Amino acid sequence: MTTETMLANAALNSWKLIIGRLDAAIAPLSDEQLQRQVAPGKNRLLYLVGHLTAVHDRMFNLLGLGERLYPELDEIYITSPDRARPDPLSAAELKQAWSEVNGKLTAAFEKLRPQQWLEKHTAVSDEDFVKDPTRNRLAVLMSRTNHAAFHTGQAALIK
């Protein structure tokens, strides 16, 4: 395995590790448990699952990996704060969406070669990318991994 492949794989492993831990934490939760807030007056676990599903779903377009699966989640779980609107999916359906989005994303990630990780993402213009080539797919992957870890820390407050 080349140095380039080893380096890119380390980032992909980091993503898989964080998603795997969240999967293990979310899967056994009952509908009642998913309604709990991570701290008084803060987001419910269900909102965090919806939020992370929507944010990850946006990566299909952002990274040029195909069409996203659940565009309707953005309005509920990204644009609106928790409890502003009714949840559009049951807890079981949302868990299913979470697994589907991450499963398909990870499968697409596995096919990218190291050079492709350094290509620009779709939210940066050609002109801006010339000025700042760090705005690549890999930076998005790491940013989203950190974002998932950020909310995992909040979810972990519920024991």
Add this chain to the structure above:
Amino acid sequence: MTTETMLANAALNSWKLIIGRLDAAIAPLSDEQLQRQVAPGKNRLLYLVGHLTAVHDRMFNLLGLGERLYPELDEIYITSPDRARPDPLSAAELKQAWSEVNGKLTAAFEKLRPQQWLEKHTAVSDEDFVKDPTRNRLAVLMSRTNHAAFHTGQAALIK
């Protein structure tokens, strides 16, 4: 810049981004604010700063980058839960230790070449590293970046 350097730099940028955000969040906090718990009965912000300082300080030895600076913090902020022992440093001193540890670590990281990021860390044996070459310095960097993001999510609950 080579593909290898670009890939390694993306991981280093991700570390710097998370540490920079934590720096910006911690620096303006008063001693009183640092005594607040992230949720009822959970860790104080001061404990999280101590915990992250100790965990990051251990990376000097773990990554073979020299001697660590504050070994005395482990017993208070890693081995013991919050409020089990008196804080050994004032809030101002702890903030200073936090900045010093991350500053020196990041300077050492900047000097590593891509190949060096793929070398084994010191907590894995030569034999185990042959079996699993993903147990390298880069995996530790990403794991610690995610760990810092995990606790940043908790600290962010205090507004």
